[in-house]
Amino acid sequence: RKEVEQDPGPFNVPEGATVAFNCTYSNSASQSFFWYRQDCRKEPKLLMSVYSSGNEDGRFTAQLNRASQYISLLIRDSKLSDSATYLCVVPPMDSSYKLIFGSGTRLLVRP
């Protein structure tokens, strides 16, 4: 099993829709999780951190399900500008400070 797995998509949704995608992780001891956003031909940027059961920031909600070892990202009222690739990131359990990136889920919001 990969350390971090994501549905690659693409998720193609109309403007205003609610969309959610999941990320599964293999290390049950992981304590923190992150969603990064990467626009086309741009660098990844931190979107949200998840340290406990979840986190909410405006239209974006990240939820953690420790029993099933997945985190989800919910986007409400999708905007055209939400079109991007969303990368799930899990820090490793050793002290190397490396981040483990999922392969990303591509979201396309259409007018």
Add this chain to the structure above:
Amino acid sequence: SAVISQKPSRDICQRGTSLTIQCQVDSQVTMMFWYRQQPGQSLTLIATANQGSEATYESGFVIDKFPISRPNLTFSTLTVSNMSPEDSSIYLCSVEDPEGDLNIQYFGAGTRLSVL
């Protein structure tokens, strides 16, 4: 946060040549990282560069192919040596959060490399 200047933003190179990518940060950071991102793929860590010590390379990457310099706390270079078309990729540098969250990284805009 951190502001990272990475250059060149893109280059087209002939096989057998080398390219050096530079990464400049607006604040002092201990950890700098170099990644490769193939088209449509996620990020693969090449190496971690600490100031004053040898870079630590990940499995599949070696110093002879990807020599790294880290002369001070705000600057690093990655050289892609003896390039082949398989080296065509996006190369990204990143730094740890200067405010201390080791789980957050900030990225440069990337270098898009094409090898003919």
